[in-house]
Amino acid sequence: MSSAPAASADTRDRATRGDTPSGPTATSGREVSSGRDLRLDLFRGLALWFIFLNHIPNNVANWITNRNFGFSDATEVFVFISGYTAAMVYGRQIDTNGLLVTSARIMRRAWQLYVAFIFLFVIYLAEISYVVGSFSNPLYAEEMGALQFLAEPDVALVQALMLRFRPANMDVLPLYIVLLATFPPILWLLKKWPDATLLVSVLAWAAAGYWGFNLQGYPDDRMWFFNPFAWQVLFVFGGWCGLGGSDRLNGLVHSPLVLAVSALYLVVSLLVVVSWWYPPLENIVPQPIADIIYPISKTDLSPLRLLHFLALAVVVVKLIPVDLPVLHSKLLYPMILCGQNSLEVFCFGVFLSFAAHFVLNEITGTLAMQLLLSVAGIILMISLSALLSWYARVEREIAARKYG
Amino acid sequence: MVSAGTSSAFAQKEPVCAAPSILTRAGFQLPLLAKSLEANAPTTILVINSATVAKKITPKPGAEKDAMPRSFPSYIEEILRTRYPKGDITVETHNQPRATAETVVDALPAILEKTKPALMIWQTGTYDAILGADNAMFADAVGTGIGYAHAAGADVIIVSPQYSPRTSFAFDVAPYNNTLRWAARAREVPFFDRYDVMRFWEQEGIFDFDSTRPSPSLFEDVHRCIGRLLVGMIADGVDTRTIGSR
Numbered sequence: 001m002s003s004a005p006a007a008s009a010d011t012r013d014r015a016t017r018g019d020t021p022s023g024p025t026a027t028s029g030r031e032v033s034s035g036r037d038l039r040l041d042l043f044r045g046l047a048l049w050f051i052f053l054n055h056i057p058n059n060v061a062n063w064i065t066n067r068n069f070g071f072s073d074a075t076e077v078f079v080f081i082s083g084y085t086a087a088m089v090y091g092r093q094i095d096t097n098g099l100l101v102t103s104a105r106i107m108r109r110a111w112q113l114y115v116a117f118i119f120l121f122v123i124y125l126a127e128i129s130y131v132v133g134s135f136s137n138p139l140y141a142e143e144m145g146a147l148q149f150l151a152e153p154d155v156a157l158v159q160a161l162m163l164r165f166r167p168a169n170m171d172v173l174p175l176y177i178v179l180l181a182t183f184p185p186i187l188w189l190l191k192k193w194p195d196a197t198l199l200v201s202v203l204a205w206a207a208a209g210y211w212g213f214n215l216q217g218y219p220d221d222r223m224w225f226f227n228p229f230a231w232q233v234l235f236v237f238g239g240w241c242g243l244g245g246s247d248r249l250n251g252l253v254h255s256p257l258v259l260a261v262s263a264l265y266l267v268v269s270l271l272v273v274v275s276w277w278y279p280p281l282e283n284i285v286p287q288p289i290a291d292i293i294y295p296i297s298k299t300d301l302s303p304l305r306l307l308h309f310l311a312l313a314v315v316v317v318k319l320i321p322v323d324l325p326v327l328h329s330k331l332l333y334p335m336i337l338c339g340q341n342s343l344e345v346f347c348f349g350v351f352l353s354f355a356a357h358f359v360l361n362e363i364t365g366t367l368a369m370q371l372l373l374s375v376a377g378i379i380l381m382i383s384l385s386a387l388l389s390w391y392a393r394v395e396r397e398i399a400a401r402k403y404g
Numbered sequence: 405m406v407s408a409g410t411s412s413a414f415a416q417k418e419p420v421c422a423a424p425s426i427l428t429r430a431g432f433q434l435p436l437l438a439k440s441l442e443a444n445a446p447t448t449i450l451v452i453n454s455a456t457v458a459k460k461i462t463p464k465p466g467a468e469k470d471a472m473p474r475s476f477p478s479y480i481e482e483i484l485r486t487r488y489p490k491g492d493i494t495v496e497t498h499n500q501p502r503a504t505a506e507t508v509v510d511a512l513p514a515i516l517e518k519t520k521p522a523l524m525i526w527q528t529g530t531y532d533a534i535l536g537a538d539n540a541m542f543a544d545a546v547g548t549g550i551g552y553a554h555a556a557g558a559d560v561i562i563v564s565p566q567y568s569p570r571t572s573f574a575f576d577v578a579p580y581n582n583t584l585r586w587a588a589r590a591r592e593v594p595f596f597d598r599y600d601v602m603r604f605w606e607q608e609g610i611f612d613f614d615s616t617r618p619s620p621s622l623f624e625d626v627h628r629c630i631g632r633l634l635v636g637m638i639a640d641g642v643d644t645r646t647i648g649s650r
Contacts, residue, residue, distance in 0.1 A: 128574060135570050137618045138473060139626055143571040146534040150574065294586045297540055357573045361614050
């Protein structure tokens, strides 16, 4: 899953411009993206679409996603922007409501995600049971045996409740739950000593990559697919930016040298990635370099991926300034909408990808069906987000009338 | 799908066993095997597998082989013997069910010592994908294993896991396949990408892997084809004019 251009950096402008952010932050505790920087929502929405498309195995539509054009992918975008908006929203709430209340709200959010995870897990278990029950093919004896083992409900369920049993392609959710659940103290530290906290976070990432410690999963002690010790660096960096750090980086981000280096890195990364599937470019990476860099670890957030994401952010911030008119147009509105209710849309997207996979296997797996399901899934995600936004607006109006 | 219909209707007719040449050419040479074949010395080929072969009730000893479905190593032996009649080729299979690459590597030196093969065909990655093994450790294990084989005087061909559309929602094989490709390329050994070959077959309708009622000969047809393509790769790797370049 390649990363969509990440919206980052200089969106703190809105605070300095004196605009009061729109949308409630207090009542619902949800991360309503306030403020005028629509790029955050835009790219988070795009990342969610890409994650959905990439989660449908054997889907021709996942060729358009950004994992095929560079080292990083939609996950980096999602984690970074989530850290950014979480710090923005909850950081403000710490000032107005105090640390304890804000922490409670964050934990409640994490709890909602946990419940969503359990729900998705049940769906997943249902699909496993269905496949085990209906499909018998001696060619796949190993795979079916493993599925039967996974479907042992007594063990699998308990492990899922402990977030240790995470089915393939659902790994972002436990990562997000852990990042959010541990966020209150980190947010407080980020507000007090932002640079020191960021430094510690980077050191933790480096240590996790170098020494390889990770959380344990299930079955058989497999490690978490997304190493939280490594991926937290993007979340914390996002939070650091969201609390004003991005302003300080403005000079760096807009310097022509940095822009040139970033663009160059993007091009190199594109060529390398293309060489993986385009035979004429096969030998573009010299052997000694290949020995050092491969495999590019997604689990531990390899430096190449992190750098690629940062380079992408620099280029995007330059190409798409915060006040670009098209951001307010109807064309991009669906994407922005999905970014605004990102967590619900993400969970729904995982559910839809299961459904799509089921349809592709049971009914027909033709090219036309893959495209149809991809488009239908995205339309459904947009619809859900529109529904949620409408509902939130209605609730606000009712509350305003009540207390206004 | 059409192919399943035809292969069951024309039971005697074998399916078209084609695959894109990029997947079937060796890419690297197999000089040690070539030397052994040239010298007409008794040549052993070791196949390391992670298959759990479901044993049917064993009737009289002689018929044991018929009771179990034939998997690709047995086809390799048959086809190679036809192709290199003077090569005195034996294929030995070592099955380590439910084993990741790391587990296999631990046992590898002993197996190599015992069989002294000229070629090791190592099928790995299935259980690494199922158990979610760490990709970096998987890559290291594969590299170490190839090193052991070379030290023991054997060439290596790496074989990737099967393509299984039905279970792909539970086990994500693709990253491990990529890792295998890179590990093989880094060590300059041929990589038989069974995963992509089977994916090609599914897309072209040559085999139907996700139908709820697979044709009864599917297992044997697929393994026969795999065996044939593997032998093609072996022949490609052996056909070298620079024997002894290692």
